[in-house]
Amino acid sequence: MPAAEWYTEFATREARGVSPIYERLALAVAHDPEVLALVETLPPGKQQPNLLFGVVRLLGGPAGGDPAAFHDFVLANWPAIELELRSRATQTNEAGRCALFLPVLAALPQPVALLEVGASAGLCLYPDRYSYRYGDHRLGSGEPVLDCAATGMAPPARLPEVVWRAGLDLNPLDVTDPADVAWLDALIWPEHTHRRDRLRAAARIAAADPPLLIRGDVLDDLPALAAQAPRGATLVVFHSSVLYQVPPDRRTAFAEVVTALDGHWIANESPQTLPYDGLPPAPDDALYNVLALDGTPLAWTRGHGQAITWFG
Ligand SMILES: C[S@@+](CC[C@H](N)C(=O)[O-])C[C@H]1O[C@@H](n2cnc3c(N)ncnc32)[C@H](O)[C@@H]1O
Numbered sequence: 001m002p003a004a005e006w007y008t009e010f011a012t013r014e015a016r017g018v019s020p021i022y023e024r025l026a027l028a029v030a031h032d033p034e035v036l037a038l039v040e041t042l043p044p045g046k047q048q049p050n051l052l053f054g055v056v057r058l059l060g061g062p063a064g065g066d067p068a069a070f071h072d073f074v075l076a077n078w079p080a081i082e083l084e085l086r087s088r089a090t091q092t093n094e095a096g097r098c099a100l101f102l103p104v105l106a107a108l109p110q111p112v113a114l115l116e117v118g119a120s121a122g123l124c125l126y127p128d129r130y131s132y133r134y135g136d137h138r139l140g141s142g143e144p145v146l147d148c149a150a151t152g153m154a155p156p157a158r159l160p161e162v163v164w165r166a167g168l169d170l171n172p173l174d175v176t177d178p179a180d181v182a183w184l185d186a187l188i189w190p191e192h193t194h195r196r197d198r199l200r201a202a203a204r205i206a207a208a209d210p211p212l213l214i215r216g217d218v219l220d221d222l223p224a225l226a227a228q229a230p231r232g233a234t235l236v237v238f239h240s241s242v243l244y245q246v247p248p249d250r251r252t253a254f255a256e257v258v259t260a261l262d263g264h265w266i267a268n269e270s271p272q273t274l275p276y277d278g279l280p281p282a283p284d285d286a287l288y289n290v291l292a293l294d295g296t297p298l299a300w301t302r303g304h305g306q307a308i309t310w311f312g
Helices: 003-015 020-030 033-039 049-058 067-076 078-087 095-105 178-186 193-208 222-226 248-260
Strands: 112-117 131-134 137-139 145-147 149-151 162-169 212-215 234-240 264-269 289-293 296-301 307-310
Touching: 003 020, 003 033, 003 049, 020 033, 020 049, 020 067, 033 067, 049 067, 049 078, 049 178, 067 078, 095 131, 095 145, 095 193, 095 234, 095 264, 095 289, 095 296, 095 307, 112 222, 162 222, 178 193, 222 234, 222 248
Parallel strands: 112 162, 112 234, 131 145, 149 307, 162 212, 234 264
Antiparallel strands: 131 137, 264 289, 289 296, 296 307
């Protein structure tokens, strides 16, 4: 997709109604030939709006949504920005996505052994430690509280019992390393104070009881890590917003490998990266992921875990 189109789509389908600052900036970039020319010198995967905006925030760029200030900062600091863009990928670690996994996880035979591929810092490995609010229905106690607007489903009645948590990532992040936390923070959209608070609260939980985080590839290193899961627990391999970073032929191979494991597979990915036959129409024109269990699609979900529309 040409960069201008990608930035327009990000503005209108991801940021609209979620981050007015990023909606404004993304539309401005889409119509800014100088910034686009720089962005287009990068490989396609590095042209991602989220990545550029995160790197500019990390480097202390203008925090407001002033397109002229953003333009000037990018042009003045391009060598430093380019260096970061080429060496990084978006690693947004959103504990809020646990509110999407919970309805499926809680319905599986307990206890569960969790293995997340593309785990970033592993904050989605603690669905049993967070609390949840689905409308009026509250589950769990303590912080962070994950708010999720649920449609078409009964809210989960219990938390899962987790006996093992492991993550696989090309570049695992460490919530006790200030540089890694700064990157996770920079990836959170500017107005999302509640997500920044959530990151801090979830990081405290992970730091107190760190998961097993392995540097490795979603496909090549999955079977060996899965083999370490304790017997007597239901193995659940899951992932969210990861496969768009994996080449298409390797996504297909990954689906075959995960299906062959003795356990369950929960995916939360865009239907462009992980397609399904016969999906019902999405609730509206915004960008949605599809939550699926063992290859069966169940629900439309929003990117940060803020909404789930069940159809399964
Ligand atoms: C957008 S983050 C999502 C993190 C987490 N799943 C969440 O939902 O909060 C995607 C993560 O996938 C990782 N990743 C991308 N390609 C990978 C691969 N081939 N093998 C393992 N991890 C990968 C990235 O390093 C990054 O941490």
